[in-house]
Amino acid sequence: MIINHPILGPRDAQEFVYLGDASLMNRPDTMTAGIEAFHDWLYTRDNPAGLHRELWYHEQGDRSWLVVTRNTLTHEITQVELARDVALALRRSK
Amino acid sequence: MMAEMGLVAARERATLPGTMRQRMHHMRYSGFRVIAEALRGHKGWTPAWRDPVPQAAYDYVIVGGGGHGLATAHYLAKEFGQARIAVLEKGYLGGGNVGRNTTIIRSNYLLDGNQPFYEFSLKLWEGLEQDFNYNAMVSQRGIINLIHTDGQRDAYTRRGNAMMMHGADAELLNRDQVRAMYPFLNFDNARFPIKGALMQRRGGTVRHDAVAWGYARGADSRGVDLIQNCEVTGMRIENGRILGVETSRGFIGAKKVGVAVAGSSSRVMAHAGMRLPIESHVLQAFVSEGLKPVIDGVMTFGAGHFYVSQSDKGGLVFGGDIDGYNSYAQRGNLPVIEDVAEGGMALMPMIGRARLLRAWGGIMDMSMDGSPIIDKTHIDGLYFNGGWCYGGFKATPASGWCFAHLLARDVPHPTATAYRFDRFLKGRMIDEKGQGAQPNLH
Ligand SMILES: Cc1cc2nc3c(=O)[nH]c(=O)nc-3n(C[C@H](O)[C@H](O)[C@H](O)COP(=O)(O)OP(=O)(O)OC[C@H]3O[C@@H](n4cnc5c(N)ncnc54)[C@H](O)[C@@H]3O)c2cc1C
Numbered sequence: 001m002i003i004n005h006p007i008l009g010p011r012d013a014q015e016f017v018y019l020g021d022a023s024l025m026n027r028p029d030t031m032t033a034g035i036e037a038f039h040d041w042l043y044t045r046d047n048p049a050g051l052h053r054e055l056w057y058h059e060q061g062d063r064s065w066l067v068v069t070r071n072t073l074t075h076e077i078t079q080v081e082l083a084r085d086v087a088l089a090l091r092r093s094k
Numbered sequence: 095m096m097a098e099m100g101l102v103a104a105r106e107r108a109t110l111p112g113t114m115r116q117r118m119h120h121m122r123y124s125g126f127r128v129i130a131e132a133l134r135g136h137k138g139w140t141p142a143w144r145d146p147v148p149q150a151a152y153d154y155v156i157v158g159g160g161g162h163g164l165a166t167a168h169y170l171a172k173e174f175g176q177a178r179i180a181v182l183e184k185g186y187l188g189g190g191n192v193g194r195n196t197t198i199i200r201s202n203y204l205l206d207g208n209q210p211f212y213e214f215s216l217k218l219w220e221g222l223e224q225d226f227n228y229n230a231m232v233s234q235r236g237i238i239n240l241i242h243t244d245g246q247r248d249a250y251t252r253r254g255n256a257m258m259m260h261g262a263d264a265e266l267l268n269r270d271q272v273r274a275m276y277p278f279l280n281f282d283n284a285r286f287p288i289k290g291a292l293m294q295r296r297g298g299t300v301r302h303d304a305v306a307w308g309y310a311r312g313a314d315s316r317g318v319d320l321i322q323n324c325e326v327t328g329m330r331i332e333n334g335r336i337l338g339v340e341t342s343r344g345f346i347g348a349k350k351v352g353v354a355v356a357g358s359s360s361r362v363m364a365h366a367g368m369r370l371p372i373e374s375h376v377l378q379a380f381v382s383e384g385l386k387p388v389i390d391g392v393m394t395f396g397a398g399h400f401y402v403s404q405s406d407k408g409g410l411v412f413g414g415d416i417d418g419y420n421s422y423a424q425r426g427n428l429p430v431i432e433d434v435a436e437g438g439m440a441l442m443p444m445i446g447r448a449r450l451l452r453a454w455g456g457i458m459d460m461s462m463d464g465s466p467i468i469d470k471t472h473i474d475g476l477y478f479n480g481g482w483c484y485g486g487f488k489a490t491p492a493s494g495w496c497f498a499h500l501l502a503r504d505v506p507h508p509t510a511t512a513y514r515f516d517r518f519l520k521g522r523m524i525d526e527k528g529q530g531a532q533p534n535l536h
Binding site for chain 2: 001012013014018019020021035036039040042043044045046047048049052054070072073074075
């Protein structure tokens, strides 16, 4: 698979480390959210067959985190964003 | 030719009275039978199971006609005396992971929650062919896990002791003992010298398809309806109780529904509004052209992810890591093929001369701690069996038995008490590799 890095252009997926569902970026506040919400965030996943937004880390590159939108049925990648931009947008929308 | 004969038999069967039909399906297989049929031009064989039309309702509906679903139905009928059972399979029986795996069985786990369960499974394998009257080619040819460092020897010594404490067999082999078995291995590799191995002689391989077929025939002969081309597309749940499942062949009512769909676990349980501690990942496997006998057991490389055995047809059957990203594609990518090939070359350089015949993939239900779940859900009458990761083939007999136990009696089997949904909430993970909630590392 080729990941089209927003800054570096097309890179082989082998340069990256895969973390998982991009919802891992929305960690609940452990002081207020309660143990169930924290459990759901850490241990459960939607695991969809189809479009999946997921976190990839460019370990053998510029060490940036990316949010990649990929189809889990075909492996086709349709969107790649810097996780930083996604996180900032998320914060603004809160 | 065979298919043609099957068709003729099916047509004849359709016109037979009920009792006669029953008897045809209780045909016992034996050596004598093979000889008798050979003399009669093989005209007496009948299909191994019926192709029934689904009834309106059952006591038990098992979703998924893989190894685990079929074993569950077989034991529900045979060991727990239950009736009115159906297995619903979206494709054909055994077309999922049970027909895609590398057929290794063993009980060499470390942790308390796992080892008694896998040892129970190995004991069931040892009596399986008599139990369901089918040749599953259970072959206890022995498995060795190679040791390359002193630290690894300590870890395997500990594991071997844990296995023996749970009644399984384990042996620590030194370098010379391994060399006597497999002289062609790369013992003096500068980076990964082979220093010994942990061996389980009772481990080995089983003909995977035959496991599905044997359980299917065993279940069918006890009246279980095996319904193929029947995809579960929804669940009817009212007031916290399941009433049945919506399928591509209409609604089918059920008092109890047991889901055993491996890589499709999250998709099917989403019909009940559940979000599971599971990610689906692709695992690939490979087979070489047929070669003369060279590896008579099963072997795992301890310094990279590579394992190999040789099939009775002579092909080297091998594999390695999962691809590492969520996937439902049933096919992997080239980097893992390269990684597996490198592992093979490091361990036994002569493998480089063999040609690869086939590569394929299956979808694994990777759980958050690498261990499975056999549990009730919060919905009355709905039960779940999954999270088998890349190691659920060896578990097939015990998984079926324990799931049948839970379905029939509503309490977990003694060897499966740790396989609960709430273990993540309660901090009772069974994490053999100590990797945490990162499914692609288990
Ligand atoms: C390449 C590879 C190598 C492996 N090697 C080993 C090994 O050496 N040793 C080992 O112990 N394990 C191994 N495994 C793991 C093992 O194969 C699986 O853990 C095990 O087979 C899963 O259980 P099952 O047989 O019930 O799954 P499956 O055979 O996948 O059965 C699940 C069934 O559910 C059906 N289904 C899905 N959705 C629906 C629906 N909506 N409605 C109706 N039916 C549905 C599917 O069609 C499928 O037939 C390997 C797996 C792979 C892919």
